[in-house]
Amino acid sequence: MRALIIGVGQCGTKIADLFALVDFEALAINTSKSDLEYLKHIPEERRILVGESLTGGKGVNANPVLGREAIKRDLPLVMKKISSMVGYSDVDIFFLTFGFGGGTGAGGAPVLAEALKEEYPDSLVVAIGALPLKEEGIRPTINAAITIDKLSKVVDSIIAIDNNKLKESAEDISKAYEKINYTIVERIASLLALIDVPGEQTLDASDLKFVLNAFGSFATVGYAKAEANKVKNLSRLILKSFENEGLYLEANIESALYGLVAIHGPPELLKAKDIFEALEYLTRKIKGKQIFRGFYPDPREKEIEVVTLLSGIYESKSIEDIVVTAKKYAHAFMKAKEEAETKKKELLTGLPDFDDIYPGEVDERLG
Numbered sequence: 001m002r003a004l005i006i007g008v009g010q011c012g013t014k015i016a017d018l019f020a021l022v023d024f025e026a027l028a029i030n031t032s033k034s035d036l037e038y039l040k041h042i043p044e045e046r047r048i049l050v051g052e053s054l055t056g057g058k059g060v061n062a063n064p065v066l067g068r069e070a071i072k073r074d075l076p077l078v079m080k081k082i083s084s085m086v087g088y089s090d091v092d093i094f095f096l097t098f099g100f101g102g103g104t105g106a107g108g109a110p111v112l113a114e115a116l117k118e119e120y121p122d123s124l125v126v127a128i129g130a131l132p133l134k135e136e137g138i139r140p141t142i143n144a145a146i147t148i149d150k151l152s153k154v155v156d157s158i159i160a161i162d163n164n165k166l167k168e169s170a171e172d173i174s175k176a177y178e179k180i181n182y183t184i185v186e187r188i189a190s191l192l193a194l195i196d197v198p199g200e201q202t203l204d205a206s207d208l209k210f211v212l213n214a215f216g217s218f219a220t221v222g223y224a225k226a227e228a229n230k231v232k233n234l235s236r237l238i239l240k241s242f243e244n245e246g247l248y249l250e251a252n253i254e255s256a257l258y259g260l261v262a263i264h265g266p267p268e269l270l271k272a273k274d275i276f277e278a279l280e281y282l283t284r285k286i287k288g289k290q291i292f293r294g295f296y297p298d299p300r301e302k303e304i305e306v307v308t309l310l311s312g313i314y315e316s317k318s319i320e321d322i323v324v325t326a327k328k329y330a331h332a333f334m335k336a337k338e339e340a341e342t343k344k345k346e347l348l349t350g351l352p353d354f355d356d357i358y359p360g361e362v363d364e365r366l367g
């Protein structure tokens with residue numbers, strides 16, 4: 001299983017940098033020079049400043065039109081770098097990480113996704129994006145909604161992380177972001193670490209690709225972990241990973257098409273009866289009725305870890321809130337703009353030109 005992580009914009013490159021810390025191949029793309037310099041784990045030759053002629057290396061200030069243009073201008077450079085990283089072996093999944101609410105990530109990710117799909121038709125392209133906080137206001141909400149629409153037509157799945165769901169748990173926003181970023185990386189990395197591990201009842205790259213190949217719908221990664229000797233009921237722990245606090249997206253899991261559950265822990269505790277009970281319940285619950293599973297008994301392990309992936313989701317309150325609010329704002333804005341234009345026209349039409357009021361002045365002076 002080979003995954004390549006491409007971070008776009010500040011949020012995206014920070015997340016990609018954490019993936020690099022845990023040994024993933026990662027690339028950072030940004031319009032801000034100083035944000036790229038701030039990264040710690042992605043080597044310098046894998047950091048690309050785009051759109052410098054357009055922005056002077058200073059970011060695009062939450063304007064996705066500029067973000068899109070910046071990536072477009074330097075797309076050949078970006079694709080050449082990606083090709084040199086890919087080399088001669090296939091990439092199973094390109095993960096694009098970014099924040100939905102800014103300019104560089106929101107404007108750039110769809111452009112890059114399209115180019116990757118064209119260049120690497122056998123690889124999946126999966127978006128991992130952070131949804132803006134409600135308090136951030138109009139612009140990030142509109143950026144997010146439009147980017148969701150664009151990506152849904154290009155990528156295979158969108159793993160959306162709702163920043164609002166994690167904010168509650170931290171004291172200040174930069175700490176909250178850090179925590180969210182760690183959480184994202186921990187979950188995806190735990191999941192990927194369990195793919196292609198030899199053994200019985202394990203998951204391979206084709207299972208993961210099957211689950212994520214879901215026509216640009218939403219996916220979410222759940223997680224639950226507990227000390228093995230405290231787990232009385234494994235079935236309940238598995239279900240907990242699917243519950244609201246396990247998933248960082250408010251979503252109706254019943255609308256999911258596919259699920260994937262990976263369980264890792266001491267062999268004596270991975271009891272078939274409990275596991276099947278939970279999986280049967282989930283199979284009944286989700287619409288698509290397809291659950292892939294992997295069991296990873298590990299005698300050295302003292303904890304039980306459950307990672308779950310649900311895909312093909314089309315009912316999500318987190319997403320609906322953003323799209324509905326964006327439409328409301330956008331329509332109100334366009335209406336106000338139209339009214340302002342009409343009013344301006346109404347107010348100013350009928351005025352004469354200077355010559356109507358001061359006829360012949362110039363001619364008189366020139367004699």
Ligand SMILES: Nc1nc2c(ncn2[C@@H]2O[C@H](COP(=O)(O)OP(=O)(O)OP(=O)(O)O)[C@@H](O)[C@H]2O)c(=O)[nH]1
Pocket residue numbers: 008009010011012014031032059060061062063098099100101102103104105106130131132133136140163177178180181
């Ligand atoms: N989870 C998470 N979200 C973040 C982080 N930083 C910013 N965000 C969110 O991402 C959006 C802003 O995106 P940025 O990545 O800062 O913007 P950008 O893509 O660099 O674009 P510009 O700064 O406009 O050039 C906001 O909606 C923030 O809530 C982060 O480290 N983690």
Ligand SMILES: [Mg+2]
Pocket residue numbers: 009010032035059060102104
């Ligand atoms: Mg930025």
